[in-house]
Amino acid sequence: MHDLRVEVGYDVLQANEALAEKNRRLLDGFGVTGFNIMGAIGSGKTTLIELAVEKLGDKYGIGAIAGDIVADIDADRFRLHDIPTISLNTGRECHLDAHLVEHAIEQMPLDNMDILFMENVGNLICPTDYSLGEHHRVVVVSVSEGDDMVKKHPMIFKTCSLVIVNKVDIAEAVDVDADKMADDALGINPRIGALKTSKITGEGIDDWIKFIEVNVNARR
Ligand SMILES: Nc1nc2c(ncn2[C@@H]2O[C@H](COP(=O)(O)OP(=O)(O)OP(=O)(O)O)[C@@H](O)[C@H]2O)c(=O)[nH]1
Numbered sequence: 128m129h130d131l132r133v134e135v136g137y138d139v140l141q142a143n144e145a146l147a148e149k150n151r152r153l154l155d156g157f158g159v160t161g162f163n164i165m166g167a168i169g170s171g172k173t174t175l176i177e178l179a180v181e182k183l184g185d186k187y188g189i190g191a192i193a194g195d196i197v198a199d200i201d202a203d204r205f206r207l208h209d210i211p212t213i214s215l216n217t218g219r220e221c222h223l224d225a226h227l228v229e230h231a232i233e234q235m236p237l238d239n240m241d242i243l244f245m246e247n248v249g250n251l252i253c254p255t256d257y258s259l260g261e262h263h264r265v266v267v268v269s270v271s272e273g274d275d276m277v278k279k280h281p282m283i284f285k286t287c288s289l290v291i292v293n294k295v296d297i298a299e300a301v302d303v304d305a306d307k308m309a310d311d312a313l314g315i316n317p318r319i320g321a322l323k324t325s326k327i328t329g330e331g332i333d334d335w336i337k338f339i340e341v342n343v344n345a346r347r
């Protein structure tokens with residue numbers, strides 16, 4: 128019984144990986160760079176995408192997928208920026224998967240896009256094993272989650288090229304060491320890039336924008 132469960136899980140992940148590869152090839156064909164933005168609930172994923180759209184929207188065609196259990200709240204925030212947006216509600220599932228994203232990108236104007244932000248469901252565990260067809264994986268944590276948050280959820284940090292420690296403007300108020308959170312991520316994955324950011328002070332936002340641009344331009 129136990130073996131059967133393991134095999135089923137493996138098959139599901141294999142099938143997802145095949146679909147993710149199909150999505151990636153589709154994005155490649157249109158020269159679109161995909162970013163899978165993962166992270167804890169309320170850590171600032173939507174905010175960081177909005178800031179990127181504000182700074183890069185004149186220069187690049189940007190589209191967004193808003194993944195949530197229910198509701199269109201994040202999708203509506205993206206739509207306010209006048210970018211093509213698809214809302215994906217997962218129901219009881221705590222992550223997006225390649226099949227959902229396949230249907231979303233079918234509806235997007237890929238020929239007018241350079242960047243696709245895929246905001247995953249707020250969760251540091253479930254999205255880890257499910258590739259969406261992205262080119263880059265970013266994980267957002269914030270100081271308000273406590274400075275042990277990274278060490279408690281090591282797997283997701285192993286799969287990402289960038290960790291963003293957000294809301295550093297309130298680090299002192301919540302008595303959390305943002306540097307420790309970044310160092311913990313580097314301890315888990317020495318190749319990960321680490322940024323500390325704040326929408327309030329603007330700290331690190333230029334580096335976030337630079338990360339996006341460098342990776343988009345590298346694929347042109
Ligand atoms: N103080 C502070 N608040 C922030 C910062 N970034 C985001 N917030 C606030 O944190 C709250 C959650 O931000 P969102 O961007 O919605 O977070 P999210 O990760 O998209 O949330 P979910 O999609 O619900 O998981 C909002 O009230 C933001 O205004 C920051 O740098 N500093």
Ligand SMILES: [Mg+2]
Nearest residue numbers: 172173201246
């Ligand atoms: Mg959000």
